[in-house]
Amino acid sequence: MDLIPRFQDLVAQVPEFVQPLIVALAGAVPFIEGEGAAVIGVIGGVHPVAAVLAGIAGNFLCVLVLVTLSSRTRSAIVSHRRSRAEARDVTLVGAGPGAHDESADENADVDAPESGRKTARWVKFQRALDRYGVPGVSLLGPLLLPTQFTATMLTASGVAARRVLFWQGLAIIGWTTLLGVVVGGVVHTVA
Template identity: 70%
Template sequence: MDLITRFQELVAQMPEILQPLIVALAGAVPFIEGEGAAAIGIIGGLHPAVAITAGAIGNFLCVVVLVTTSSRARSAVVSRRRRAEANRREAAVGVPAEGGTEPDTLEPTAEVDERGKKSARRKKFQNALVRYGVPGVSLLGPLLLPTQFTATMLASSGVSKARVLFWQGLAIAGWSTLIGAVIGGATQAVA
């Protein structure tokens, strides 16, 4: 039995007041996300608007946690690298180095292997980010990757939290509404 079927059965078995919570929990699962959770809720018997809202909220709350964590981790790594570089310069010159500020760019920091080459996935992501920008990657990303992965990669690349959350929220709401409307319409047509 797969996870989606279990969520559908759980929604159907729960009291009506708890069903949106189960749908929201399903929305937090990568590859199910808001749109899959909306479908689970609708098929489980929830009104489409409630299922779409619950699935989108669950997905977005998960993305908020991941973006915040990724952004903090990136800040810690960048600060540590700056301090280490300043210490190396200071040791080499014997004079305290001036600390510069990090430029605010969309240029992602590349993961580097032993040979100094960017990982293939990171390079593909960087190419998509350069080609489509944050809005394009956020809105088109769910076609290829879960929003949790896309949002984490954007935040770890140096894109501001607010910008990532805005575009990811828009993508989650849009895709959840679209898929929920299609599933809701199909269930109405069948009934």
């Protein structure tokens, strides 16, 4: 599927006041993101400032939704595991010394990694997080992964949602502005 040409055609076909909305929609798509959306908008004829702002808005709103959902999901999972562990501890304490917890055997694979490949990726991400911190992973992440993936992984690893949103917002603003200015300058120079 050729998403970028389709977005460019769509931008060219809609009325001028709707064009930034198309750019914002493109900004919400992983791998296109704010940077790609700004480029699509500028090449499609949208004013560079409007294209950059729309790309930023679309990308950040998508990240905001994903971070909020993953933060709530993580909180629910951690709370559930904590209450399950507390219930297991109460059961073992009430059973007396030498009691064996059969439910622990039944649920032993709950925390086991799903596959070696996923585990390797997670370990690699954790190493990058330990080495560069949230600012580094957020600001350099768009070079390797879409911000939507990076933000979700940061939240899933336990980083506070506000902190993820702050650094992802800075990354989105920085990268989108940089590419929007470069492409806008090239388009202006060529025209």
